Amino acid sequence: MKITNVRTRVFEWKGHTVAPQAHFCSNAMDELWDKGDSMGTFRFHGWTTVEVETDSGIVGLGNVALAPRIAKAIIDQYLAPLVIGHDPFDYEYLWQRMYRSTHAWGRKGIGMAAISGVDIAIWDLMGKALGKPVFKLLGGRTKEKIPCYASKLYRNDLDEMQREAQSYLDQGFKAMKMRFGYGPKDGPAGVRENLNSVAAVREVIGEDIDLMLECYMGWNLEYAKRILPKLEQFQPRWLEEPVLADDIDGYVELNKLTSIPISGGEHEFTHYGFRQLLEQRAVSVVQYDTNRVGGITAARKINAIAESFSVPVIPHAGQMHNYHLTMASMASPMSEFFPVHDVEIGNELFYYLFKGDPEPVNGFLELDDDLPGLGLELNEDYFDQFTIIE
Numbered sequence: 001m002k003i004t005n006v007r008t009r010v011f012e013w014k015g016h017t018v019a020p021q022a023h024f025c026s027n028a029m030d031e032l033w034d035k036g037d038s039m040g041t042f043r044f045h046g047w048t049t050v051e052v053e054t055d056s057g058i059v060g061l062g063n064v065a066l067a068p069r070i071a072k073a074i075i076d077q078y079l080a081p082l083v084i085g086h087d088p089f090d091y092e093y094l095w096q097r098m099y100r101s102t103h104a105w106g107r108k109g110i111g112m113a114a115i116s117g118v119d120i121a122i123w124d125l126m127g128k129a130l131g132k133p134v135f136k137l138l139g140g141r142t143k144e145k146i147p148c149y150a151s152k153l154y155r156n157d158l159d160e161m162q163r164e165a166q167s168y169l170d171q172g173f174k175a176m177k178m179r180f181g182y183g184p185k186d187g188p189a190g191v192r193e194n195l196n197s198v199a200a201v202r203e204v205i206g207e208d209i210d211l212m213l214e215c216y217m218g219w220n221l222e223y224a225k226r227i228l229p230k231l232e233q234f235q236p237r238w239l240e241e242p243v244l245a246d247d248i249d250g251y252v253e254l255n256k257l258t259s260i261p262i263s264g265g266e267h268e269f270t271h272y273g274f275r276q277l278l279e280q281r282a283v284s285v286v287q288y289d290t291n292r293v294g295g296i297t298a299a300r301k302i303n304a305i306a307e308s309f310s311v312p313v314i315p316h317a318g319q320m321h322n323y324h325l326t327m328a329s330m331a332s333p334m335s336e337f338f339p340v341h342d343v344e345i346g347n348e349l350f351y352y353l354f355k356g357d358p359e360p361v362n363g364f365l366e367l368d369d370d371l372p373g374l375g376l377e378l379n380e381d382y383f384d385q386f387t388i389i390e
């Protein structure tokens with residue numbers, strides 16, 4: 001089998017989008033003197049699809065969620081020529097070929113995200129060629145079904161957050177993640193708002209439901225050191241991305257500071273990046289996203305490294321490119337699940353672009369032993385809601 005073509009398309013959402021609101025989600029832009037919608041640069045309203053075609057007629061489907069038009073250009077101009085004419089089953093060689101040839105500029109960030117999209121398509125292709133789901137190529141079924149946590153609860157009026165939390169309980173979820181709306185610039189009043197929102201959600205869900213807290217890089221080390229002891233009373237399962245991804249020393253200090261596990265990794269890249277985080281004990285939960293970190297080829301290596309450190313891997317975002325790795329790894333106890341809803345941040349755009357992602361039942365996701373590849377196809381029902389760039 002030989003790769004004959006790599007087709008990339010950018011899908012830019014033009015359908016209904018929920019208007020942003022203030023203090024929706026703390027984020028890396030908050031500390032800047034800036035007006036307006038600080039979360040604006042972290043909206044994913046475009047997505048790149050990657051279709052790797054072969055001389056056998058089988059096509060593998062991958063995706064990239066960051067900087068879609070740039071990812072497309074990188075794949076079209078640099079990566080496609082490196083894989084065309086090769087056997088997709090030589091996936092390690094092809095990954096190294098893409099990684100090494102773009103090493104000057106692509107080892108992290110959008111270069112590695114583009115490599116991820118091609119790699120995911122190659123794994124989908126291999127599964128389809130063998131008639132096996134990708135997780136069967138990675139180590140097989142380690143779980144009857146995958147526990148997942150509901151991930152939304154963006155900062156809102158407290159009664160609205162309580163209503164939303166209750167809805168996840170009613171759906172049978174045993175874990176959920178909420179977002180903070182305030183950070184260093186909001187001072188003591190913002191600390192109080194943050195604590196009140198956690199108290200409100202904990203009041204609804206009680207002590208026997210896991211609660212995760214998301215900062216999305218919106219705090220700094222000094223602020224996090226002040227607020228973390230105040231959060232211990234709520235016994236969160238983890239506190240996520242308190243500081244910028246490059247502040248690894250900050251992660252190390254916070255991860256030692258209190259009993260609250262610090263999680264991160266959705267903005268880290270390759271097994272080299274995670275070796276550094278794990279060796280320094282920077283995170284207590286690894287959260288790469290397979291469509292950023294280096295695809296399935298890199299993610300499976302990170303799973304092995306994390307397993308040797310006894311650090312759980314709970315990938316960012318759910319979605320099939322992550323679910324298959326979680327199913328196949330004893331290092332991965334659960335998955336993130338973005339509830340299906342109107343387009344806001346854009347994490348939920350996946351459901352409008354692809355068909356095949358499983359719906360959770362009572363907080364569990366199931367994968368099919370007999371569905372080859374990743375089990376996804378493009379959702380043509382919504383094509384008219386996108387501007388499509390070939």
Ligand SMILES: O=C(O)C(=O)C[C@@H](O)CO
Nearest residue numbers: 025151214216316317345
């Ligand atoms: O789901 C996460 O972990 C994210 O970081 C999503 C991002 O949009 C902030 O909520």
Ligand SMILES: [Mg+2]
Nearest residue numbers: 214240241266
């Ligand atoms: Mg996150």
